[in-house]
Amino acid sequence: MRIFFLTLVFTASLSSAQIFTKQDTLKGSNTEFRNFWDVKKYELSVEPHFENKSISGTNKIIFEITRDVLNPVFQIDLQQPMKVDLLKAEFPTVDGYHRDGDFIFVSSKQNFKKGQQFSIDISFSGNPTIAKNAPWDGGWVFTKDENGNPWISVAQEGIGASVWLPTKDLWSDEPDNGILMKIITPKDLVGVGNGRLISTTEENGKKIFTWEVKNPINDYSIIPNVGKYVNFKETYDGEKGKLDLDYWVLDYNLEKAKKQFSQVKPMMKAFEYWFGPYPFYEDSYKLVESPYLGMEHQSSVAYGNHFKNGYLGRDVSGTGVGLNWDFIIIHESGHEWFANNITAKDKADMWIHEGFTSYSETLFTENFMDKKSAEKYVQGIRHNIRNDQTIIGKYGVGKSGSGDMYYKGANMIHTIRQVINDDEKFRQILRGLNKDFYHQTVTTQQVENYISQKSGIDFSTVFNQYLRTTKIPVLEYSQKGKVLKFRYTNVVENFRLPLRIDGNQTISPTATWQSIKLKSKNPVSFDGNYYIEYQRN
Secondary structure, rough: OOOOOHHHHHHHHHHHOOOOOOHHHHHHHHOOOOOOOOEEEEEEEEEEEOOOOOOEEEEEEEEEEOEEOOOEEEEEEEEOOEEEEEEEEOEOOOOOOEOOEEEEEEOOOEEEEOEEEEEEEEEEOOOOOOOOOOOOEEEEEEEEEEOEEEEEEEEOOOHHHHHHHEEOOOOOOOOOOOEEEEEEEEEEEEEEOOEEEEEEEOOEEEEEEEEEEEEOHHHHOOOOOOOOEEEEEEEEEEEEEEEEEEEEEEEHHHHHHHHHHHHHHHHHHHHHHHOOOOOOOOHHHEEEEEEOOOOOOOOOOOOOOOOEEOOOOOOOOOOOHHHHEEHHHHHHHHHHOEEOOOOEOOOOHHHHHHHHHHHHHHHHHHHHHHHHHHHHHHHHHHHHHHOOOOOOOOOOOOOOOOOOOOOOHHHHHHHHHHOOOOHHHHHHHHHOOOOOOOOEEEEEHHHHHHHHHOOOOOOOHHHHHHHHOOOOOOEEEEEEEEEEEEEEEEEOOOOOEEEEHHOOOOOOOOOEEEEEOOOOOOOOOOOOOOOEEEOOO
């Protein structure tokens, strides 16, 4: 989820010491039941039942064995109260399967060789978890639109796709060959999924909408939407050719959408400039009106900002700059590069999604407006930073870090940009990340090393400072005439962050007092683009 109120949610969840269980490890780790097989494709069908808020469907999990293994046990995730109606494996099993809480275990009677491919077919049904306040708490949404028509969707980034779909619910394993999803609806409604609509058929008085994703996709992005949707389209001449822009909105919002979604092309222009080509040309770009605020569902971005600029009409930066564009269109679309193209292997590294994408708001502003407005915006969002917990969460248990991953993460990246002091080099680093880690899952360390290597600057202590502590660097200084004394406090060991002063002079503070001679006796001026605090002695 991409919204600044999420800070409060994260803060509440991290406010007390936590004890992690075996269930947490099974959810958040590449366990012995997961680490020998790689998902290649999901072929699924889903039918939501509005009257009793239930769903039913099937999923064929097609996978490849990644190493030789003897009589393995497969873990498939399906959260209660959802149930398995039928499970059929393409290999002999011991008593079919057994269930332990939110997990299905399938014990094989046979051995496997690396490179073999098999499938497991599962029929499922039940009343899934209902979201109390989507998208933050996660779960299904069964509501009605303004005309009383059923409107159905699901928000599942935090809770996981296994809230309804039997799946290998692990960020580090995306189905390499995408998905095929059939959405079954009443005749008068429309089912909208990820990727491209490849067929619409009728059967037994119902409609079946078949959607195909050809690229790898994170599980939490697999979203069926059902409602009284209408569609309009346009194309964008992008870096890889013509990109289909596909929009699905409730019928009575068509004219509002045509006006508000005119921001998509400027957004795409800005992000292709900074990040490189849109990562999913084969699957198109899509905005889908949703019954909640928004989410970055790959090639099917959820939009619920009520066709207003800002964040529901407000500016998260408090500067007025953010009222010049639609927060949800810009932020959630930025995730197509950071979260959907480059995905963190572990939820503890979720800052890779949120820090870069929050900074995409600044980069869009720079292209759409000007650099001065962009700098005003990124400095303005600092008032949302709480420094309550570290940005990096707890590995192996599905635990992300503080909500500061959004705005503190963005300001860390902006600070790094100041040190590089070469916007073209900085842009090539961002584009390089999306090219060199194209459609991959990554770790924090990979991203840190990449930026340091490509910039030629060791940013390791900068990452340690902002990602692994809650401390904001303080520059203590004093000035007598032309002599400036300075040092860093509240920093990690050997912290290195050079600063520009007086417009063009650079200093390299450490934890030890230093002094330099200024060019004039005028009070020294500091660059506000660095996310540090200044304390005059």
